[in-house]
Amino acid sequence: GENVEQHPSTLSVQEGDSAVIKCTYSDSASNYFPWYKQELGKGPQLIIDIRSNVGEKKDQRIAVTLNKTAKHFSLHITETQPEDSAVYFCATTFGNEKLTFGTGTRLTIIP
Amino acid sequence: KAGVTQTPRYLIKTRGQQVTLSCSPISGHRSVSWYQQTPGQGLQFLFEYFSETQRNKGNFPGRFSGRQFSNSRSEMNVSTLELGDSALYLCASKTSGSNTGELFFGEGSRLTVL
Numbered sequence: 001g002e003n004v005e006q007h008p009s010t011l012s013v014q015e016g017d018s019a020v021i022k023c024t025y026s027d028s029a030s031n032y033f034p035w036y037k038q039e040l041g042k043g044p045q046l047i048i049d050i051r052s053n054v055g056e057k058k059d060q061r062i063a064v065t066l067n068k069t070a071k072h073f074s075l076h077i078t079e080t081q082p083e084d085s086a087v088y089f090c091a092t093t094f095g096n097e098k099l100t101f102g103t104g105t106r107l108t109i110i111p
Numbered sequence: 112k113a114g115v116t117q118t119p120r121y122l123i124k125t126r127g128q129q130v131t132l133s134c135s136p137i138s139g140h141r142s143v144s145w146y147q148q149t150p151g152q153g154l155q156f157l158f159e160y161f162s163e164t165q166r167n168k169g170n171f172p173g174r175f176s177g178r179q180f181s182n183s184r185s186e187m188n189v190s191t192l193e194l195g196d197s198a199l200y201l202c203a204s205k206t207s208g209s210n211t212g213e214l215f216f217g218e219g220s221r222l223t224v225l
Contacts, residue, residue: 031211032210032211034213036216042216043201043216043217043219044214045216046213046214049213089153093211097167097210098210099214101153101154103151103152
């Protein structure tokens with residue numbers, strides 16, 4: 001079935017270190033892979049996305065990598081800062097076009 | 112430009128009651144999606160409306176329904192509320208019906224069922 005698995009569910013890193021969140025998906029037809037960040041009391045917000053014809057995309061301290069053969073994609077945050085503390089969701093669209101989200105990763109940056 | 116507005120922000124209901132939640136999308140956005148967020152299940156897709164037509168529907172019972180008006184505003188209704196319906200209900204809008212468009216989320220309506 002259409003499924004997105006996300007790991008880990010919680011992650012704590014020292015300020016300045018890197019954080020990596022991984023997702024795997026079940027449908028080889030997926031072609032769009034966004035990442036959303038949800039801060040406390042707010043709705044999720046798109047931070048970066050990647051399409052299936054690209055293997056990696058960077059935007060300042062965040063990057064996303066995609067391995068279509070293995071059906072997994074990852075979010076990398078470098079030089080983490082306190083404002084990076086939030087819940088992060090990966091997502092992808094399956095054949096019926098709805099956006100399916102992973103279960104989320106609560107990232108805590110330790111000062 | 113105003114963001115996505117959801118009302119009410121918080122509400123408390125009892126089992127068996129029904130509830131209606133409202134969502135005003137960003138001006139010009141014609142697609143509205145609804146998600147249920149719970150601690151253990153993440154974001155679960157409920158349905159999407161585009162130009163007043165339901166385009167997609169998630170795996171929720173018939174107690175969950177929605178509609179979209181000609182001004183793109185949307186409502187969702189949950190009838191015969193159960194304890195398990197307690198959740199944050201998020202509405203998101205986007206400009207088109209494309210499956211790769213950015214979703215703009217509201218802050219959600221937090222429903223507690225007692």
